[in-house]
Amino acid sequence: xxxxxxxxxxxxxxxxxxxxxxxxxxxxxxxxxxxxxxxxxxxxxxxxxxxxxxxxxxxxxxxxxxxxxxxxxxxxxxxxxxxxxxxxxxxxxxxxxxxxxxxxxxxxxxxxxxxxxxxxxxxxxxxxxxxxxxxxxxxxxxxxxxxxxxxxxxxxxxxxxxxxxxxxxxxxxxxxxxxxxxxxxxxxxxxxxxxxxxxxxxxxxxxxxxxxxxxxxxxxxxxxxxxxxxxxxxxxxxxxxxxxxxxxxxxxxxxxxxxxxxxxxxxxxxxxxxxxxxxxxxxxxxxxxxxxxxxxxxxxxxxxxxxxxxxxxxxxxxxxxxxxxxxxxxxxxxxxxxxxxxxxxxxxxxxxxxxxxxxxxxxxxxxxxxxxxxxxxxxxxxxxxxxxxxxxxxxxxxxxxxxxxxxxxxxxxxx
Amino acid sequence: xxxxxxxxxxxxxxxxxxxxxxxxxxxxxxxxxxxxxxxxxxxxxxxxxxxxxxxxxxxxxxxxxxxxxxxxxxxxxxxxxxxxxxxxxxxxxxxxxxxxxxxxxxxxxxxxxxxxxxxxxxxxxxxxxxxxxxxxxxxxxxxxxxxxxxxxxxxxxxxxxxxxxxxxxxxxxxxxxxxxxxxxxxxxxxxxxxxxxxxxxxxxxxxxxxxxxxxxxxxxxxxxxxxxxxxxxxxxxxxxxxxxxxxxxxxxxxxxxxxxxxxxxxxxxxxxxxxxxxxxxxxxxxxxxxxxxxxxxxxxxxxxxxxxxxxxxxxxxxxxxxxxxxxxx
Numbered sequence: 016x017x018x019x020x021x022x023x024x025x026x027x028x029x030x031x032x033x034x035x036x037x038x039x040x041x042x043x044x045x046x047x048x049x050x051x052x053x054x055x056x057x058x059x060x061x062x063x064x065x066x067x068x069x070x071x072x073x074x075x076x077x078x079x080x081x082x083x084x085x086x087x088x089x090x091x092x093x094x095x096x097x098x099x100x101x102x103x104x105x106x107x108x109x110x111x112x113x114x115x116x117x118x119x120x121x122x123x124x125x126x127x128x129x130x131x132x133x134x135x136x137x138x139x140x141x142x143x144x145x146x147x148x149x150x151x152x153x154x155x156x157x158x159x160x161x162x163x164x165x166x167x168x169x170x171x172x173x174x175x176x177x178x179x180x181x182x183x184x185x186x187x188x189x190x191x192x193x194x195x196x197x198x199x200x201x202x203x204x205x206x207x208x209x210x211x212x213x214x215x216x217x218x219x220x221x222x223x224x225x226x227x228x229x230x231x232x233x234x235x236x237x238x239x240x241x242x243x244x245x246x247x248x249x250x251x252x253x254x255x256x257x258x259x260x261x262x263x264x265x266x267x268x269x270x271x272x273x274x275x276x277x278x279x280x281x282x283x284x285x286x287x288x289x290x291x292x293x294x295x296x297x298x299x300x301x302x303x304x305x306x307x308x309x310x311x312x313x314x315x316x317x318x319x320x321x322x323x324x325x326x327x328x329x330x331x332x333x334x335x336x337x338x339x340x341x342x343x344x345x346x347x348x349x350x351x352x353x354x355x356x357x358x359x360x361x362x363x364x365x366x367x368x369x370x371x372x373x374x375x376x377x378x379x380x381x382x383x384x385x386x387x388x389x390x391x392x393x394x395x396x397x398x399x400x401x402x403x404x405x406x407x408x409x410x411x412x413x414x415x416x417x418x419x420x421x422x423x424x425x426x427x428x429x430x
Numbered sequence: 431x432x433x434x435x436x437x438x439x440x441x442x443x444x445x446x447x448x449x450x451x452x453x454x455x456x457x458x459x460x461x462x463x464x465x466x467x468x469x470x471x472x473x474x475x476x477x478x479x480x481x482x483x484x485x486x487x488x489x490x491x492x493x494x495x496x497x498x499x500x501x502x503x504x505x506x507x508x509x510x511x512x513x514x515x516x517x518x519x520x521x522x523x524x525x526x527x528x529x530x531x532x533x534x535x536x537x538x539x540x541x542x543x544x545x546x547x548x549x550x551x552x553x554x555x556x557x558x559x560x561x562x563x564x565x566x567x568x569x570x571x572x573x574x575x576x577x578x579x580x581x582x583x584x585x586x587x588x589x590x591x592x593x594x595x596x597x598x599x600x601x602x603x604x605x606x607x608x609x610x611x612x613x614x615x616x617x618x619x620x621x622x623x624x625x626x627x628x629x630x631x632x633x634x635x636x637x638x639x640x641x642x643x644x645x646x647x648x649x650x651x652x653x654x655x656x657x658x659x660x661x662x663x664x665x666x667x668x669x670x671x672x673x674x675x676x677x678x679x680x681x682x683x684x685x686x687x688x689x690x691x692x693x694x695x696x697x698x699x700x701x702x703x704x705x706x707x708x709x710x711x712x713x714x715x716x717x718x719x720x721x722x723x724x725x726x727x728x729x730x731x732x733x734x735x736x737x738x739x740x741x742x743x744x745x746x747x748x749x750x751x752x753x754x755x756x757x758x759x
Binding site: 147164166 | 685713714718759
């Protein structure tokens with residue numbers, strides 16, 4: 016039986032991948048473990064190794080095709096094995112079925128009906144104007160993440176979130192009417208995409224993401240202290256022009272959120288601090304500099320696994336995807352410099368406990384009991400009116416490890 | 431010095447200047463002499479320059495055009511007037527196979543500095559055979575230049591520019607514009623062939639219009655401005671060669687394009703403008719489908735109501751623009 020080549024899941028939040036290159040042409044010889052094709056996901060470009068040895072046939076996902084994870088994209092026939100009929104075209108962007116077993120024969124090609132059904136939901140049926148497509152390309156956004164407000168759901172330029180007018184690079188999505196927006200600030204060495212799981216659980220909400228300085232596209236000018244970082248985040252918040260938001264931050268982003276809430280209390284409807292920094296001196300300095308400085312997957316993986324309680328959540332493929340975003344040495348240098356400013360010598364150099372005493376909007380702290388980066392017991396310094404939600408078997412990233420539960424909490428107050 | 435002249439007066443003044451400056455310039459056409467032209471454009475020029483330079487031609491467009499081509503080929507600068515642009519059909523051999531081709535076929539040894547004037551368009555109740563807009567037919571022919579002045583200023587300036595041109599230039603004058611008044615500078619000036627004019631700056635949508643449609647587009651833009659829709663209106667002025675950059679730059683700015691022209695919509699100047707944008711880098715700036723407003727797919731009707739309905743009117747432009755900008759297309 017031929018070995019089926021499937022679109023692999025290389026990233027936790029990935030539902031589809033786009034084939035960006037084939038290293039072997041149809042009819043070419045392949046060896047298990049050798050590079051077979053490249054894919055692009057929302058986050059990264061990855062090389063995928065061949066799952067078998069033999070001859071490559073029936074390439075049904077061509078360069079540029081977007082395919083749901085688990086979908087077959089080609090087959091590898093062993094030497095001497097009879098090559099069957101070519102399957103007829105991929106189920107592009109269909110809902111991902113259970114990953115095909117490698118020993119199964121090629122799945123029959125979908126019928127035209129199936130293709131058109133899937134096309135209505137998937138990227139192949141996506142309507143976007145040339146301008147919207149160009150803006151999304153330039154802003155490195157995935158069109159399938161955007162909601163079109165034009166005729167028949169066409170994505171227009173106004174549906175593509177604007178580039179950062181501020182150092183904190185806010186992006187906005189979801190409905191904009193009626194509801195109070197949720198404003199998300201990611202943690203150290205993370206990025207706005209880390210909220211994807213929680214956002215999915217929240218459903219159609221107006222969500223605004225802010226980016227920390229020295230992260231993502233903002234590596235130019237590193238804050239020299241937490242006060243400097245907090246000031247910049249406050250300016251960025253002011254630039255957003257939001258009169259009322261539910262503010263949610265994670266780790267260093269939670270510290271930034273608390274600092275903003277302290278100076279802009281009337282604009283914050285509620286404050287949610289997930290594994291916040293700033294409530295005590297201890298922090299896992301080795302993990303901080305380990306994640307920030309690791310130049311390759313071998314050194315990054317072990318540190319990333321300290322973030323979650325269940326190390327299996329952090330797959331090799333996930334580590335490769337994260338590393339791909341951190342290939343630029345300037346990004347790593349900027350974050351090491353930021354770590355040195357706010358967490359020098361493995362100590363949290365700033366203390367926001369007084370601020371936590373001052374803020375009077377509804378506030379909660381969410382923490383995993385198995386956090387190996389910041390001890391959850393820092394939460395015990397909070398005043399009695401701050402709610403505390405602790406999760407068992409959860410590490411430093413409750414929003415990734417327990418997204419449904421966090422979304423449930425956020426919904427409780429109509430957030 | 432600038433003063434108000436009608437479109438027809440501006441053309442006459444241009445011809446007067448040319449006749450006075452350059453003895454090679456002659457006027458030819460049916461009834462352009464004593465009668466003053468079918469639309470009284472040549473007027474009394476025969477009194478000033480005599481029948482040798484303001485020549486009535488027999489009622490044969492093919493014959494007259496042939497003489498004009500030959501005169502141009504042998505050193506004169508004829509301005510040949512058709513009574514109606516529709517009658518160009520009778521002279522197609524001379525226009526398309528001779529005037530447009532001779533320079534190429536003789537390896538550039540001769541050129542045909544010929545100007546032809548075509549009263550064009552509907553709205554005068556002259557029915558199907560006297561109301562067409564056939565400028566795109568001629569614009570399809572390499573070797574011809576085709577202009578459509580929309581204002582008295584441009585009618586004079588483009589005619590003088592056409593006379594300066596070494597090759598045949600076809601001027602389509604909308605009959606309803608002849609009486610329109612506008613500021614016209616005194617003396618000689620030219621409007622360069624191949625340059626469009628931005629008639630109104632705007633940010634929401636680019637309306638590319640030709641001839642009389644420029645005025646309808648401007649009127650629509652004025653009404654739309656009250657609703658907060660900011661139209662940019664481009665007067666194309668020349669349809670061959672098209673001023674590509676002016677159109678593309680505007681589309682890059684507004685991200686929306688409407689083409690308005692009186693000629694039959696299908697296979698016309700609107701298709702050319704749309705394709706030009708779609709083929710260019712400006713494609714990546716489009717945020718809505720391109721819209722063409724052109725004439726109906728029928729001969730121009732004699733019935734006055736139907737005649738109006740057969741070509742774009744101001745309310746049509748307003749409705750189409752609103753639909754486009756407000757996201758219904």
